[in-house]
Amino acid sequence: MIKAGIVGGTGYTGVELLRLLAVHPKVKVDVITSRAEEGVPVTQLFTNLRGHYDELAFSVPDPDRLGECDVVFFATPHGVAQAMMPELMKRGVRVVDLSADFRIRDAELWAKWYGKPHGCPELIGSAVYGLPEVNRHLIADAQLIACPGCYPTATQLGFLPLLENNLVDPSRLIANAASGTSGAGRQASIDNLLSEVADSFKAYGSAGHRHLPEIEQGLNAVLPKGVGRAQLTFVPHLLPMVRGIHATLYATLRGDACDLQALYEERYANEPFVDVLPAGSHPQTRSVKSSNMCRIAVCRPQQRDTVVVMSVIDNLTKGASGQAIQNMNIMFGFDETMGLAAPALLP
Amino acid sequence: MIKAGIVGGTGYTGVELLRLLAVHPKVKVDVITSRAEEGVPVTQLFTNLRGHYDELAFSVPDPDRLGECDVVFFATPHGVAQAMMPELMKRGVRVVDLSADFRIRDAELWAKWYGKPHGCPELIGSAVYGLPEVNRHLIADAQLIACPGCYPTATQLGFLPLLENNLVDPSRLIANAASGTSGAGRQASIDNLLSEVADSFKAYGSAGHRHLPEIEQGLNAVLPKGVGRAQLTFVPHLLPMVRGIHATLYATLRGDACDLQALYEERYANEPFVDVLPAGSHPQTRSVKSSNMCRIAVCRPQQRDTVVVMSVIDNLTKGASGQAIQNMNIMFGFDETMGLAAPALLP
Amino acid sequence: MIKAGIVGGTGYTGVELLRLLAVHPKVKVDVITSRAEEGVPVTQLFTNLRGHYDELAFSVPDPDRLGECDVVFFATPHGVAQAMMPELMKRGVRVVDLSADFRIRDAELWAKWYGKPHGCPELIGSAVYGLPEVNRHLIADAQLIACPGCYPTATQLGFLPLLENNLVDPSRLIANAASGTSGAGRQASIDNLLSEVADSFKAYGSAGHRHLPEIEQGLNAVLPKGVGRAQLTFVPHLLPMVRGIHATLYATLRGDACDLQALYEERYANEPFVDVLPAGSHPQTRSVKSSNMCRIAVCRPQQRDTVVVMSVIDNLTKGASGQAIQNMNIMFGFDETMGLAAPALLP
Amino acid sequence: MIKAGIVGGTGYTGVELLRLLAVHPKVKVDVITSRAEEGVPVTQLFTNLRGHYDELAFSVPDPDRLGECDVVFFATPHGVAQAMMPELMKRGVRVVDLSADFRIRDAELWAKWYGKPHGCPELIGSAVYGLPEVNRHLIADAQLIACPGCYPTATQLGFLPLLENNLVDPSRLIANAASGTSGAGRQASIDNLLSEVADSFKAYGSAGHRHLPEIEQGLNAVLPKGVGRAQLTFVPHLLPMVRGIHATLYATLRGDACDLQALYEERYANEPFVDVLPAGSHPQTRSVKSSNMCRIAVCRPQQRDTVVVMSVIDNLTKGASGQAIQNMNIMFGFDETMGLAAPALLP
Structure with missing residues (x-):
């Protein structure tokens, strides 16, 4: 079992991570953060999760607690991951960033499209673009994954x-x-x-x-x-x-x-x-x-x-949280499909 | 007041014609046909029309009754209008055909795409393609309008x-x-x-x-x-x-x-x-x-x-029944927007 | 033609009033208010209305301008009509209030359910509850109609x-x-x-x-x-x-x-x-x-x-704006169904 | 691993059984029947199942093949299970019937509501109504479960x-x-x-x-x-x-x-x-x-x-196929939640 953290867990990619990880046999979600919902149980916000995560509540992001995780997912608006990344990298945590913060390899181009300077240009080079169908070989050893957009x-x-x-x-x-x-x-x-x-x-x-x-x-x-x-x-x-x-x-x-x-x-x-x-x-x-x-x-x-x-x-799945878990599976040497094998819901 | 007939009135373009004509000041729907629903009041099939058309019931198509109309709309699957058109043209009725029967000017091409020979190639030449923004000048005098697809x-x-x-x-x-x-x-x-x-x-x-x-x-x-x-x-x-x-x-x-x-x-x-x-x-x-x-x-x-x-x-409106009425308005010298002036429904 | 004003026109009952009045033969909307959207053309907010009301823009509510209307509709959250009503009543304007402000005849009961004292208890007694199927005879002569909830x-x-x-x-x-x-x-x-x-x-x-x-x-x-x-x-x-x-x-x-x-x-x-x-x-x-x-x-x-x-x-219609117009029709001696005769949209 | 059969697998309860059983660790679907779709691969009808069941095709119902299953689910319109049940009971197969055939314990009452005589009244008495929250103790030993309606x-x-x-x-x-x-x-x-x-x-x-x-x-x-x-x-x-x-x-x-x-x-x-x-x-x-x-x-x-x-x-789940699997889990001594633990899909 590895320990996972989720930064910014009140959005749809957050609840999708929780839904998928609830049945992943190798991962336990240890910490989930939200400044706005500090102290609120996740099952209060997302009633579909009642019976799972009954002990888990949102907490204010704390680099030390996140630093104890094996993997941290960012499910945040752009800008947040850039600000916190140096601290996490330093602590040796592996990160899968679902936001746009490290997807664009040209900091100038990022700044042009996102309307502000890139907050952490020094880490762009080490980020691997997490599209396994192209970059599987690089993902296995990466510390920082920039998970593709939908x-x-x-x-x-x-x-x-x-x-x-x-x-x-x-x-x-x-x-x-x-x-x-x-x-x-x-x-x-x-x-x-x-x-x-x-x-x-x-x-x-x-x-x-x-x-x-x-x-x-x-x-x-x-x-x-x-x-x-x-x-x-x-x-x-x-x-x-x-x-x-x-x-x-x-x-x-x-x-x-x-x-x-x-x-x-x-x-x-x-x-x-x-x-x-x-x-x-x-x-x-x-x-x-x-x-x-x-x-x-x-x-x-x-x-x-x-x-x-x-x-x-x-x-929300291959376009965000599912792909993030696929990347995590590759990073930690799990079967790539672990926790992701259930068929689609139809009808 | 002109008298209108509708051939094939049980589909969505049929009920849309009825909805629009219910408030058209110059048109009275006199006959509406359906073999399958013969004798059934239109308000039984389409409860939104209760209070309008309370006397109108579906009848079997009859060229003589349709021949007494000033205008006949075909709201039928392809093939039906081709079969009935010569009889109606002969009787001098003006027709707005919402089906695909007379839209393609090349009978061979029609046959290729619709999977059977054209049933009335001799009338294709006289049909006017009823897109008023292109053919307004021809529509006014046409006897047969091929109303464009959606x-x-x-x-x-x-x-x-x-x-x-x-x-x-x-x-x-x-x-x-x-x-x-x-x-x-x-x-x-x-x-x-x-x-x-x-x-x-x-x-x-x-x-x-x-x-x-x-x-x-x-x-x-x-x-x-x-x-x-x-x-x-x-x-x-x-x-x-x-x-x-x-x-x-x-x-x-x-x-x-x-x-x-x-x-x-x-x-x-x-x-x-x-x-x-x-x-x-x-x-x-x-x-x-x-x-x-x-x-x-x-x-x-x-x-x-x-x-x-x-x-x-x-x-169903500009893509079918509304455009059909727009054509009719032009053909009969009514204001082109008559009966079609209500704003869209939002939200 | 009577002149109508709408207070609080940016919500769904506001746009529904505009949709219905656009084809009402006896009413012209002269003024529509919104503090937040002051100066914005109504057709910018509600694109379905383009081609209608092209000259109409939202303005800050002004009792004098509203006082020149024959009828004023309130399409506001509760509390707003109570505050403005004395000024309008004084000016002799007839009002159809779509909000809850004058529906409850017991000011204490209103206060209990709406969480604050009633702002204009002295006018409650003169308000007529605008359900024509019960109160038609009282509506004709009323100056203030409390239009029922949905x-x-x-x-x-x-x-x-x-x-x-x-x-x-x-x-x-x-x-x-x-x-x-x-x-x-x-x-x-x-x-x-x-x-x-x-x-x-x-x-x-x-x-x-x-x-x-x-x-x-x-x-x-x-x-x-x-x-x-x-x-x-x-x-x-x-x-x-x-x-x-x-x-x-x-x-x-x-x-x-x-x-x-x-x-x-x-x-x-x-x-x-x-x-x-x-x-x-x-x-x-x-x-x-x-x-x-x-x-x-x-x-x-x-x-x-x-x-x-x-x-x-x-x-939004019989449950709000349509019923408001039905009340207005009764108040001004128009045919009760004027502007309200179009069949429902189906499908 | 037990072997499961599904009679009437082309409907929504059929595909829901397949979806859920695809990740059930103790069950393999061996046979699925449909007269209309004989020979068609299930993944052709239900593309969400591609990658699962790639070898499985619909076949005509055959008591002998079904008789080799450990459990057979009926996902059929009423009447079908009644006709086939004696043959399956004789072969010792355990059956979970999702249809209404054995839910009503009074054959006369069944006939009144379903419009024809009950086709197999002699087995009604042995059927257990499969609502685990009431009848869990009876389900464990039952051969025939009448799975409740939604x-x-x-x-x-x-x-x-x-x-x-x-x-x-x-x-x-x-x-x-x-x-x-x-x-x-x-x-x-x-x-x-x-x-x-x-x-x-x-x-x-x-x-x-x-x-x-x-x-x-x-x-x-x-x-x-x-x-x-x-x-x-x-x-x-x-x-x-x-x-x-x-x-x-x-x-x-x-x-x-x-x-x-x-x-x-x-x-x-x-x-x-x-x-x-x-x-x-x-x-x-x-x-x-x-x-x-x-x-x-x-x-x-x-x-x-x-x-x-x-x-x-x-x-389709607790109201049909999920509850059927819950019953099966109880019947075969599996953990009652096996294969049913994933959280609901939200949003």
């Missing part, structure tokens, strides 16, 4: 086989993505009231969403040298439902297409959490709800030169 | 200003669209049960949706001569909600962009049912729910050469 | 025929009611996020909801003298949807039941906005969505002595 | 403490219950289309639902001798969501109330799947979604003599 996970997994093999024009990529409302977090707001977003659909952030530089960085990282730069038009949309991301990806084939179905199946043959559907399929977000799976389908409408990839994840 | 309406209105002015590469158009479930009609099925489609999102028909040839035909019709052919990648998606279509359109600018915002505002300045939102807006489907409006926003993310247009309609 | 409207209309005729034990009434989330208003909160309330159902306020004293007052008002006091167990529930109230009412028959179906049909035969469904029906909230109708069904399961009444309204 | 589970667990202790008038019980649409099963129908039931709420079956005799039988079974007969008014409602049952129960206290909170807490202190919430709580259906828990709250509004109990379950 849109970036669905989008990168969808584009990878095309880009790694230089099959498409990287300068004309399009990601039309849609997310459930839980992606907006558990914050008081008018904009995300059921009365405002139910029975409706809209795009948002089309002028520039913070996940854009993260995705482009990830796509460029897998592009062979000398074939150009990946450039993405990324339009996120808000779905009238709680969980799920659906990315519909468009790319222009460079020449004659190879067998796209075989390409995808081979690329992901050994990936426990990427499932390539049979040709002609359309993945449904509900087929991955509550699970750590990414399901993907690829097609080429009318046999023209535009390839379409559809990629679905649960934004 | 996706085609949202998509064409979104692309028109770009194509009419030859601003984008017509061979690389993308329409990523999403529809509420009412677009699938009022048919017993497992696939559209709430238990199957709530809390989920998926693409469908990516290999080729029947609206694709209709949209491409419409886009080519407005393209200036000699600038190439419009070719569209069209991926529809199913939203977990009842009403609304959202089309997110992508096109590659040919050269330096003009002022796209001004272009759209000018194109639609005099259109009563197309509303161009201020720059930076994202239209919500709920902003047009129950109304005949199409709301559009245009943007150019990162100032790159991909232009993004977002276009929303209510699939 | 639950109280559905519940009273459901119980009235039983209580007026002393058919049930008034001391054992039960109202099990459920409301869409729009009843909670347009306020930033975690509790009403889509992520919190979608796909879920719960009771709330079972220890005592503020609508309880209002309903009991209304039920007692129609009970014949000397037959006891009405006492209600009232449990509201929150539905995962936007609009609609469904009240399921239970009462114990005193003796042999009369023909309950006939009783209800006769009681409401001349009511334009109460529709008694055929025996065996179950009213759906969607059958009244966006409309001012209340639909009711009554039954007696297993022919035992418990009678069950089901009553549905749209909480 | 409404009956939520309702009985809510009423038990009051009735066992003769605290309320049993002749005036009311159960106002609401269910998600998955309770209606995976059958093609218009009535349960998302377009028909989303954004709406209604009662149904108020004249008499088939769960009524089952509930009354269960309530009478726990009532002390000589205190009268339990009689229930039961009104089910349909919620616009997939999973969850909420029962709001009303009863009239006979005399001075005891400490109701303590009563409930003590009654269920040792029950692993019944959770009594703190005083003042309102259980949400989402707090049990995907889990086998029943959460209950009890209150006494205004300190009057009507007690209100709120009881929530997931209709």
